Amino acid sequence: MAQNDVILARAEFDPRLPRYFMLQALAGMLFSFVMIPLIPFWLILGRGIHQQQYKNLVCELTPRTLKVRRGVLFKVQKSIPLDKITDLALNEGPILRYLGLCSLTIETAGGGQGAATGQAVLPGVANAEEFRDRVLEQRDRVTLRDDSSERAAAVPAVPMRESGTLDEIRDILVRIDQRLADRA
Structure with missing residues (x-):
């Protein structure tokens, strides 16, 4: 199993979420006026569709990515690298607040x-x-590890050829210091 396949955490979704999906769809239908005649049909069909929408919603945290899967008719899978995430915002719209829920925006x-x-x-x-x-x-954790490995890669290691290398460098610096003092 690859390191990216290890699941560190899995988001749990509130069981009231299908009701949120239903209210959101109904609000959209009401505001579009043209869709108002379809509301009775949606009250019958929508419940099952929104329950499937809830069941298909998955969010998993792996060591280097956040994997999101969602959708019923149109399925979407995203793998978001953690080092590209700038923030996770908590939002509450009126319908979410009414149901006591919030939304997490990545x-x-x-x-x-x-x-x-x-x-x-x-x-x-x-x-x-x-x-x-x-x-x-x-x-x-990921960004700190990547930063430290980039810094280590940016500074090439200089092998010590002899144990006297530091002594030689010290002697050269002393001579340079003496020459500068003589010129002043």
């Missing part, structure tokens, strides 16, 4: 606005603050 470097440009939104994460802190903690 913001990435160069992500811009919207999920299609490098962000992901996870509505209804149970214990969202704990999960956010766990992801940011792992992100910090």
Whole structure:
């Protein structure tokens, strides 16, 4: 099993999430006016679709990535490198707040606005603050490890040829210091 396949944490989603999906869809239908006649059909069909939407929502933290899978008809899988994550924001809209839920927005470097440009939104994460802190903690581990290995790679190691190398360097520096003192 590769290191990236190890699951360090898995987001748990609140069981009230299908109700949120349903209310969100109904609000969209109400505001579009054209869709209002379809609301009775959606009340019958939507419940099952939103339950599947809830079941297909997965978020897993691995040592170097955050993997997100979602969707019923159109399935989306994202693997977001932890070193590209800049923040995980907790958001509450009116419907989420009414249900006692919040949404976790994953913001990435160069992500811009919207999920299609490098962000992901996870509505209804149970214990969202704990999960956010766990992801940011792992992100910090990854970025600190990468920074230290980059610094080590940037400074090439100079092998000591002889045990007297440092003595030679000291003697050269003393001569340089004497010459500078003579010129002054």
